[in-house]
Amino acid sequence: MKRTVPLMIVMVGGILMMIQYFIPHQYSQVVFDNYTEWAPIVGAFALLLGVGSLTRVHSHRIKRKAPNWPYSWAVLIPLFGMPFLALIWPESLWGGSDSPSVFHFLFMNIQVPIQSTMFSLLAFYIASAAFRAFRAKSALATVLLLSAVIVMLAQVPIGEIFGPWLQNTGLWILRYPNLAAKRAIMLGVGFGILATNLKIIFGVERNWLGGAGE
Amino acid sequence: MNFWDKMLNIDRRWIFLAIGVVTIIPFLIGIGMPITTTTEVEDIFDFVNELGPENAIFVAFDFAPGTQAECMPMAVGVVRHAFHNDVPVFMTAYFPLSHGMMMAGFDYVTNPSIDGYYQVVEFAEWAHLREAGITTKAELVTEWENAGNVLPDNAANWVFEGRDYALLGYAPLFHLVILGMTSSIANQYPEDANGNALIEMPMLNEHKSLREVDLALTTAGSSACMSWITYAREKIGTPIAFGVTAVMATDYYPYIQSGQIIGQMGGLRGAAEYEVLMVENDVTESTGKAFRGMDVQSADHLLIILLIIMGNIAYFAGGAHKRHQMKGRG
Amino acid sequence: MYETIGLWVAAFFTLAIYSFLYKENPIYRLAEHLVVGISAGYGIAITWEITLEPRLIQPLLAGDNWVLLIPALLGLLYITRFIPSIAWLSRYPIAFLMGTGMGIGFPLTMKASVLRQLEAAMAPVYASGMPWFEVLGNLVLIFGTLAALIYFFFSKPHKGLFFGTGSKIGIWVIMLGFGATFGFTVMGRISLLIGRVQFLLGDWLHLIE
Structure with missing residues (x-):
C-alpha cells in the first residue's frame, strides 16, 4: 500500500496516457477530457504542501526565537493575510482581489517592485563579474x-x-x-x-x- | 601590490555606481537611436497583422514580476496590435504571480491615463446587445455609440469583454490546461478571471478550442513557453510565437529554424522592434517603454565591454595570469 | 490617492532592495521576507478564486458533478504529508499526476524536442540565389550540430579523426554559442535594471516620459 500502489499508479497511469495518444477513439477522448479536467484540481491542492511547509518552518523559528526570528512574522502575516483580504474581508472595506483593494495594493506595490528589483540587482553583479572573471x-x-x-x-x-x-x-x-x-x-x-x-x-x-x- | 592588482581588487561598489550612473544619464538625455528590425520579430508582426475579427489569438503571460521589464512590453505590444485589428484575444497565465501580470498588462492597454488606450466595455454592460443577437464588432460599436456612449478623445477604440478579449488567467498544472484546451477552452475555464461564464461569450462560441485559434504568443521568463510547443503545436499544430527574456532567447533559435515557432522576440530588443513595427505600420502613434530603454541598453553594453577590456588589461599587464599559471603548476 | 500612495510604497521598497548593493540591512531583510509571504498568499487566493471555486466548489454545490469528489479527495491527500503516521498517503496524488503527466508528455516531448529537431537538422545546404554566408551558415549548422553532439558523447575517448577532431570542432561551436548566450544574458540583466529605473525616474519622479 505504501510503495507498491503508488508505483502501480505511476505505471498504469503512464502507460494508459501514452496509449491514449495513439488511439483517436471517442472513449480515449473521454479519458483525455476527464483527465485534463481533473488534473488541475488535484494540482491546486499541492499548494497546501508549500503553505504548510512555510508555516511550519517560520512558526518554529518564532517559537525557538531563532536568529532574525521577528522577520518570520513578515512571511506569516501576508501568507494568511492575503487570502483573508481577497476572499473574506468585505469589499466595502477595500476587500476582494480587484483594483482598488488592499490585496491588489499589496501585490502591485510591494510584491511586484520587490521581485522586479531583486532580479535587476543581477545587472550590477554581472557587470562586476565581467570585470573580474x-x-x-x-x-x-x-x-x-x-x-x-x-x-x-x-x-x-x-x-x-x-x-x-x-x-x-x-x-x-x-x-x-x-x-x-x-x-x-x-x-x-x-x-x-x-x-x-x-x-x-x-x-x-x-x-x-x-x-x-x- | 602593483597598480594593476589594486585595480583588479577595486571595491565592487564603484562598479555598481558606474552602472547606476550610466543607466540614469541616457534616460535624462533621451537620444532615441533608431533600431532596425529582424525577421524573427517581423514574422510575428506580419502574422498578427494579417488577422482580423474572424480570427483569434492567445496571449500567454507566462512570466513573474521579476522579468516583467522584458516580457511585459512584448505582451502589451501584441495585445494592442490585436485590438487595433479587432482580433479577439484570450489571455492566460502560467503561474499564480503571472495572473497578476496579466491583469497589470491588460490594465496598461486599457488605462485611460495612457493615450491610445482601449476603452473597456464590461461583459455585463453590453448584455442587452448580446441578447438582441448583436455580436459582430462593427455592429456592436455602432449600436453602443448610438445608445449615447462617446469614445474619449485619447482612446483608440472600444473593446468589448467576451467579444474582443477574455481574461482567462491562471490554472494549476498549466501545461495540462493547454492540452485540455486543444479539446475545449470552456472545459478548462468555466469562468474567466472576472467571474463571467465563458460559454456565454461570443468569442468562445466562434473559437471553442485551440484548434480554432490562429496563434498563441507566449511571453515567458522560464521554460514554461516550451509547454505551448509540446502540448499545443505538436498535438494539434497551433502556430506558436515566443516572446522570451534575453537570457533564454538564444536557446530557442533551433525552434525558429525548425518552424515550430513562427518567430521570437528576444528580450527588450525584441519588444523594441515590435514597437517600431507598430509605429511604422500606423498601429500606434509612438513607441513605448522598450524602445526608450534601448539607448540605455547601448550605454550599459559599452560600459560592460569597457569593463571586460579593462579587466583583461589589468589581469595580463599586472602579471596576475602568470601567478595563476604558477599556482596551477604548483 | 490610491495610486499615489502605491507609487511611494513601491519606490520605498525598490530603494530598500537597492540598499543591499551598499550593505545588507534590516529593511532589505524585511522586504526579502515580505516577498515570500505575499507571493504564497497571493497564490492561495488566486488558486481558490480562479480554480477551486469555479471548477470544484460551484459544481459540487450545484449537486450535478459529484464525480469531482475523486480529484478533490485525491488532492486533499497531500495534507497527510504533515501527519507522520499516514504521510505515505501523500504519494498517491503525486503518483497520479507524475505517472499520467509523463505518459501524456512522452510522445509529445519526443516529437517536439527530438524528432522535429532531427528533421530540421537535415536542412539543404544550398539553394539557387542563396548568399555565401547562408551557405556557410548551413554547413556550420549541420556539421556544428554533429560536432557538438560528438563532444557530448562521453562513452568513447575523444581520440582519432571522428571523435578527436569532431569533439574539438564541437567545443569551438559550443563556445560560440555560449558567448552569444553570455551577450544576451548581459542584455537581459541590464533590461531588468532599465525597467526599475524607468519606474523610479518616470512613474515615481516624473523626470522622464
Missing part, C-alpha cells in the same frame, strides 16, 4: 569573449555605427553556430527527459517516493 585566458575563452562582445554590440542601436557588418555577424552567430550548439544540447536534454520519464513510469527511478515511510 571574464578573461581571455585561452583560445577557446577568447572565442567565447569575442562572440559575446559582437552579440552585445549587435543587439543595441549604438552597434550600428560600426556598420551593418556587425549586426549581420551578430545575427549570423545566433542563427548558425549558436543554433548548432543549442540543438546539440537540446537533443541531449530531450533524450534525458525521455529516459527519465520511462525510468519513472517503469519504477526504475523511485527517489520521488521520498521518505514518507516504507
